[in-house]
Amino acid sequence: MENSPGLPGRTRKERVRDVTAHVARLSLEELQSYLDEVKGFVDGLKTKYPDALNRKPLHELIGSTANASAIPDDFPGEDSVEGFITYLEQKYKK
Numbered sequence: 100m101e102n103s104p105g106l107p108g109r110t111r112k113e114r115v116r117d118v119t120a121h122v123a124r125l126s127l128e129e130l131q132s133y134l135d136e137v138k139g140f141v142d143g144l145k146t147k148y149p150d151a152l153n154r155k156p157l158h159e160l161i162g163s164t165a166n167a168s169a170i171p172d173d174f175p176g177e178d179s180v181e182g183f184i185t186y187l188e189q190k191y192k193k
Contacts, residue, residue: 111159111184118187119162125191133191137161140183144174156180 144151158165
């Protein structure tokens with residue numbers, strides 16, 4: 100599993116799991132907003148990158164299992180899954 104930059108020992112999967120635990124306590128409207136944000140981000144990646152479903156960070160974000168040959172690299176810049184997880188942590192882990 101890939102460790103998150105700047106967070107020794109914390110994997111993307113663990114960070115997503117932590118955010119998800121906090122999201123479970125939201126109101127239905129807030130939960131829908133969270134789900135819409137994640138879906139919009141993932142849909143954007145799938146549209147922009149033909150190999151998006153073959154990237155490990157995307158699978159870690161959505162909680163699915165990547166195949167053994169999945170690309171371990173994150174997406175660049177504003178498309179970074181790592182950056183999106185940081186955004187989710189700041190917004191939903193209050």
